[in-house]
Amino acid sequence: MKEVAIIGIGMIKWGELWEKSLRDLAVEAALKCFDDAGVDRVDTIYVGCMSSGLFNNQEHLASVVPDYLGQRFTPATRVESACASGGLAVRSAFLEVASGMSEYALAVGVEKMTDVDGGEATFGLATAADQDNEAFHGVTFPGLYAIMANAHMDKYGTTIEQLSQVAVKNHYNGSMNPHAQYPFKVTLDQVMNSTKIADPLRLFHCSPITDGAAAVLLVPVEKAKALNKPYAVITGIGLATDTIALCQREELYNLKVVEKSAQRALKMAGKTIKDVDFAEVHDCFTIAEIMVMEAIGVVEPGKGGPAVMDGLTALDGKFPINPSGGLKAKGHPVGATGVAQICEAVNQLRGESGQRQLKNAGTALTQNMGGSGASSVVHILEARS
Amino acid sequence: MKEVAIIGIGMIKWGELWEKSLRDLAVEAALKCFDDAGVDRVDTIYVGCMSSGLFNNQEHLASVVPDYLGQRFTPATRVESACASGGLAVRSAFLEVASGMSEYALAVGVEKMTDVDGGEATFGLATAADQDNEAFHGVTFPGLYAIMANAHMDKYGTTIEQLSQVAVKNHYNGSMNPHAQYPFKVTLDQVMNSTKIADPLRLFHCSPITDGAAAVLLVPVEKAKALNKPYAVITGIGLATDTIALCQREELYNLKVVEKSAQRALKMAGKTIKDVDFAEVHDCFTIAEIMVMEAIGVVEPGKGGPAVMDGLTALDGKFPINPSGGLKAKGHPVGATGVAQICEAVNQLRGESGQRQLKNAGTALTQNMGGSGASSVVHILEARS
Secondary structure: OOOEEEEEEEEOOOEOOOOOOHHHHHHHHHHHHHHHHOOOOOOEEEEEOOOHHHHHOOOOHHHHHHHHOOOOOOOEEEEEEOEOHHHHHHHHHHHHHHOOOOOOEEEEEEEEOOOOOHHHHHHHHHOOOOOOOOHHHOOOHHHHHHHHHHHHHHHHOOOHHHHHHHHHHHHHHHOOOOOOOOOOOOOHHHHHOOOEEEOOEEHHHEOOOOEEEEEEEEEEHHHHHOOOOOEEEEEEEEEEEOOOOHHHOOOOOOOHHHHHHHHHHHHHHOOOHHHOOEEEOOOOEHHHHHHHHHHOOOOOOOOHHHHHHOOOOOOOOOOOEOOOOHHHHHOOOHHHHHHHHHHHHHHHHOOOOHHHOOOOOOEEEEEEEEOOOOEEEEEEEEEEO | OOOEEEEEEEEOOOEOOOOOOHHHHHHHHHHHHHHHHOOOOOOEEEEEOOOHHHHHOOOOHHHHHHHHOOOOOOOEEEEEEOEOHHHHHHHHHHHHHHOOOOOOEEEEEEEEOOOOOHHHHHHHHHOOOOOOOOHHHOOOHHHHHHHHHHHHHHHHOOOHHHHHHHHHHHHHHHOOOOOOOOOOOOOHHHHHOOOEEEOOEEHHHEOOOOEEEEEEEEEEHHHHHOOOOOEEEEEEEEEEEOOOOHHHOOOOOOOHHHHHHHHHHHHHHOOOHHHOOEEEOOOOEHHHHHHHHHHOOOOOOOOHHHHHHOOOOOOOOOOOEOOOOHHHHHOOOHHHHHHHHHHHHHHHHOOOOHHHOOOOOOEEEEEEEEOOOOEEEEEEEEEEO
C-alpha cells in the first residue's frame, strides 16, 4: 500500500448561504483546495454528500461536481454514510491513491441544507436513522441523542453543566475560526437557559443546519515531498458500522462504533491514543463529544464530563478537542463535516491556524460519525515537512 | 496493485416485489453470494444504490446492510452515481482489495423502486439528470434518450426497426433467465406497436421500474486460486464522467463517456475490443445499446443499428450483447444493475449459464451508465480456473 499525503485543503465560510447553490459550494471549496495545492487538474474525485436527493432533488453529484469544476471526463464517485459521508470520501480517495489507481485524488464534502425548510431538513436528516424502527415512528436526531444523554447521565452521573461546557469550549474555539457559521462565544448560562429541544438537550447542545463544503487533495507521498513545504500524511484509517437502530444495542451510554473505528485507525498507524496530540470529533450534540472522548480512549468511560470541566480538552489543555469550533460552532453541513475536520487537522499540523493554533500539533485524530453511532470513520494524520 | 478475483455471485428474482423491503433484497442477494463463495463473513461491504433516500426515505445503507446481514461492526460504504451506482460499488470494492486494505470485499447493488408510485419513481430517477437545467423544466429520462435517439436517427439513418430489434433480442435472451423480471419473448410487431412514451421511443424500447438486488464477492487472486474451481479476475476498470446536462455536449448522437471509460478499461487490461468475447451493456433504452456498441468499438459509429439487424449481437452472433436479457428484459433496479451485469459476466465465464450459455466466453466487458451518459463504468473480466 502506498503512503498517502494531503497537499491541499479548501475551506469556505459556512452558514445559511442563500446566494449559493449546491454546485457553487462544492466548486468553491475545490478551487480553494486546488489553489492551496498548486494544481489545476486531478485524476479522480470523491464527493461526500449525505442527501442531495432529499435536500436538493439532485443525485449524481459524481457527474455534477467534475462537470462544474472544469474536470470533464474525470473519474468520480459519490460516497454516502449519513453524516460520516465526508470522512468516508477521504477514506475512499485514500484507497484510490494507496492502490496506485490514481495520483491526484480530490475529496470534496458538500451539503446544501437550506433549500428546504426546517421540517424537511429534519425529515431528511432522519433518513440517517432506521426508517422502519425509528424515523417512521416520529423520532428525530435530537431525540435519539437525548436518549443517549439520559442513559449517560443515569449511568455515570454526567451533568447538564458538563454537556453545556462542551458548547462553551467549542464556541470559544469557533470564535477564532473565520469559516465558522457561528463565530462567537457563549456563556454556560446562555447554553443552560437556551430553548429546550429534546430533554435534556437544549438548543445550544445541538449543532445547527448549515450550507457548506470542504475539500482536500491526496497524493502519493513522493509528490508531497517534492513540494518542499509542510504537509500531512494519513497513517491510519478506521471504519466501523453498528446497528442502524439505537434500540438494538446492548448499551446506550457508549459508542462502540467509535471505539472500533479508533482502535482500527490507531492500530494501522502503529500508535496509541497517548501518541495523539489533539482531535477533531463529531460533536453533532454535546453529549456526542463526551461519549467520543471516552470511546477513543482520551478518558475512561464516564470521565468525559468531568474532564471537560477540568479543561483537559480546551485549546490550552493536555488534549485539545475541536480547535476548529467543532460542528457546534463551525456548523454541520452533514456531508462536508468529515472533510472539514481533516482540513482543520492539516491546518493545525502545518502550523497555520493563527489565533487558534495549538502549541503541540504533530499527530491528529479525526472522528466523523453517521447517525446515532451507526457508522464512524477515524483518520490519524501526522505532520511532515 | 494486487490482482483481484471474483469468487462469488448472488442474483435473486427481480420484479415488482411487494412482499420484500429494501433491506430484504440486499440481504437476500448478499446471502446467495456468501453461499456461492462459501464464506460467512467479509472484511468490508460496498453498497451501490441510487436513491434509497427518495424511494424509501432511508439513507445510510452503509449501516443498514451490514446490520441486517449479521456483519455488525464491518466497515461499509455506500456509493452512488445514479444508474451506474452498482458498477461503481464493484470498482470501489476492487480498490479496497487491490490496495491491500481488505481481503474479502462484498459489493451489493440494490434498489427498491415500487415503494413509491410511478410518478414519484420517475421524479426520483430524474434526479440523475441536471436538476437546474433539465429535470426542473419537466424533462424525464425517456425524453432525454428520445432526444439522443432522434439525433442518432437523423445523423446515421438509424431506424425504428433497428431500435425495436434490440428489444426483441434482449427479451429472447431474457426468456432463458430465471432471474429476469420479464422472462418472455416479444415480436418486432409488438415492440413497434407498443404505447408511445417519448417520440420515437415506445414502451418496449424502455427498461422497466424494478425491485432487485445483486451481489459479488471480491478477493485477492491467491484466495481464489486456492478454491480449485472456476473464477473470474477483473483485469481492467475504466470510469469516466461527462457533463450532467445533455444540452452541454457537442454531439447528441454518441456517448463519449462510454468511449472514454471503455478505452481506460481496455488499456488497463492490455486489450482491445477484439480480444473481448461478449458484453453486458446498459440498455436502459434500446437506443442506448446501439450507441454503446459504437462507443466501445464493437462497430463503427452509425453501424450499430444495421449490426443488430444482422445478428452480430445475438446469443449466437460474433459479439453477443446482453445474454442476460439486459436491463430491458431482466429489469432495471437502478443501483443493482451494474452488479448484476458482473454476475452475468462471471456466470458466463464460469460456463454456468445453462440455456443461454455462450460458446465462447473467455473475456467479458460490462458497461454501466449513469444518467444520459453523464457517467460510465466499464469492467473487463477474464475466466480463470
